[in-house]
Amino acid sequence: MNFFKIRSLSEARAIIHDEVSRLKLEVERISIGACNGFIACENVYSEVDIPSFDRSTVDGYAVKIDDVMGATESIPAMLKLKGDSVMGEVMSETLQKGEAIYVPTGGMLPHGSDGVVMIEYSEQMSSDLILIRQPIAFGENIIYHGDDLKKEQLIIEAGKRINAYDMGLLAGAGINAINVYKKIKVAILSTGDEVVDCHLPIKMGQIRDINGYALMGLVSELGGEVVHKAIIRDDMNALKASVAESLEKADLVLLSGGSSVGTRDFTHQVIESFADGEILIHGISIKPGKPTIVGRAHNKLIFGLPGHPTASALVFEILVRPYMESVSNLKMKSIKVNAQITESIHSASGKDTFIMVNLAYEDNVLRAKPILGKSGLISLMTKASGYIHIESDQEGLYKGQDVNVYLFKRGEL
Ligand SMILES: Nc1nc2c(c(=O)[nH]1)N[C@H]1C(S)=C(S)[C@@H](COP(=O)(O)OP(=O)(O)OC[C@H]3O[C@@H](n4cnc5c(N)ncnc54)[C@H](O)[C@@H]3O)O[C@H]1N2
Numbered sequence: 001m002n003f004f005k006i007r008s009l010s011e012a013r014a015i016i017h018d019e020v021s022r023l024k025l026e027v028e029r030i031s032i033g034a035c036n037g038f039i040a041c042e043n044v045y046s047e048v049d050i051p052s053f054d055r056s057t058v059d060g061y062a063v064k065i066d067d068v069m070g071a072t073e074s075i076p077a078m079l080k081l082k083g084d085s086v087m088g089e090v091m092s093e094t095l096q097k098g099e100a101i102y103v104p105t106g107g108m109l110p111h112g113s114d115g116v117v118m119i120e121y122s123e124q125m126s127s128d129l130i131l132i133r134q135p136i137a138f139g140e141n142i143i144y145h146g147d148d149l150k151k152e153q154l155i156i157e158a159g160k161r162i163n164a165y166d167m168g169l170l171a172g173a174g175i176n177a178i179n180v181y182k183k184i185k186v187a188i189l190s191t192g193d194e195v196v197d198c199h200l201p202i203k204m205g206q207i208r209d210i211n212g213y214a215l216m217g218l219v220s221e222l223g224g225e226v227v228h229k230a231i232i233r234d235d236m237n238a239l240k241a242s243v244a245e246s247l248e249k250a251d252l253v254l255l256s257g258g259s260s261v262g263t264r265d266f267t268h269q270v271i272e273s274f275a276d277g278e279i280l281i282h283g284i285s286i287k288p289g290k291p292t293i294v295g296r297a298h299n300k301l302i303f304g305l306p307g308h309p310t311a312s313a314l315v316f317e318i319l320v321r322p323y324m325e326s327v328s329n330l331k332m333k334s335i336k337v338n339a340q341i342t343e344s345i346h347s348a349s350g351k352d353t354f355i356m357v358n359l360a361y362e363d364n365v366l367r368a369k370p371i372l373g374k375s376g377l378i379s380l381m382t383k384a385s386g387y388i389h390i391e392s393d394q395e396g397l398y399k400g401q402d403v404n405v406y407l408f409k410r411g412e413l
Pocket residue numbers: 190191192194195207208209210211212256257258259260261262265288289290291305306307308309311375376
């Protein structure tokens with residue numbers, strides 16, 4: 001078998017980016033109760049002001065602020081009580097000078113009022129007389145129409161991953177369905193004679209399928225749908241059959257293990273065995289993750305991720321994630337924070353090196369503590385807040401140096 005034609009990280013990223021346009025996600029209309037986690041494929045604007053009327057935020061009396069200016073406990077303002085605003089109903093009265101109208105929390109304000117005094121600062125003297133014992137400022141305790149959302153304002157931008165609050169705002173605007181991209185369908189194949197699913201008994205020398213489940217989590221975090229998951233033994237025919245099945249069911253195939261050049265590493269051969277199979281990348285000058293394979297068959301990308309769990313997860317972060325984000329036009333940003341590295345780190349020049357770090361404040365300074373260990377350990381990932389990227393032309397980092405930490409937590413535009 002050929003050894004790797006090693007690519008630089010930037011070459012690899014460019015090759016993968018060129019593949020993005022091959023995958024066109026279909027669009028579907030989905031009710032807002034079911035849209036959490038989907039990615040909006042078009043801008044959604046409000047057709048109304050929310051709220052559509054001026055409303056009180058407290059139980060109290062709608063007044064003209066000039067009428068209660070200077071009111072105190074001992075010298076209250078005396079106002080004529082003109083009536084009540086009723087929840088859910090139109091209030092058509094106009095408040096005149098020297099008048100007050102009772103408004104419950106959320107009730108519609110009368111025209112002409114410019115503040116609401118809370119009920120506890122009032123005393124009703126008779127059916128039409130009220131004392132107010134506190135002054136208020138202009139607009140106090142009022143939500144004006146359009147404060148939450150104005151007519152024609154953007155509610156959801158195309159490429160936004162819809163979250164719970166978006167669902168609430170859409171509902172508030174009376175929008176009950178929106179157009180989203182269908183989820184990217186992903187197949188996850190864990191290869192290796194030694195790999196056993198987590199519910200089965202395990203023998204000495206075997207290991208559990210860590211990568212399959214970690215990748216499932218990463219895919220669903222990104223709004224993808226795992227349509228097929230399997231563990232495949234190191235056998236060329238079994239792997240070919242499983243990849244063929246995956247290409248039928250999914251838009252994207254993720255394999256873990258078998259990416260290196262050992263006698264039982266078949267990923268490369270399997271991709272090439274399809275009539276239209278093509279290896280785009282085999283080997284990237286990154287650490288961890290050097291033996292990564294990227295290929296294509298049936299017009300779909302196949303990522304052969306390294307078997308070592310941290311290498312597989314990291315390669316997902318730096319290559320698969322950007323691919324999935326671009327395909328669905330997802331406007332997500334990797335959040336990076338600046339921190340001081342707590343120890344010197346050597347890195348091999350000529351390779352882009354990724355180090356997991358844990359963030360903590362020490363003496364009010366954010367410090368990044370490297371989590372050192374072999375890439376075969378998944379616990380490196382669970383302990384880490386994020387990673388630092390030492391570029392290929394850097395020799396390493398010295399203790400106390402400022403570094404960018406890319407957080408595993410994502411933000412959205
Ligand atoms: N001669 C060379 N050997 C290796 C090189 C190299 O450049 N030359 N690269 C090393 C690096 S770096 C990595 S990473 C691994 C990648 O190996 P493979 O992708 O071929 O993966 P396997 O050999 O199948 O497995 C490696 C390791 O990971 C464990 N593994 C595999 N799948 C899973 C899973 N689903 N869950 C948990 N752990 C898994 C497997 O048992 C092995 O221990 O190659 C090096 N070798």
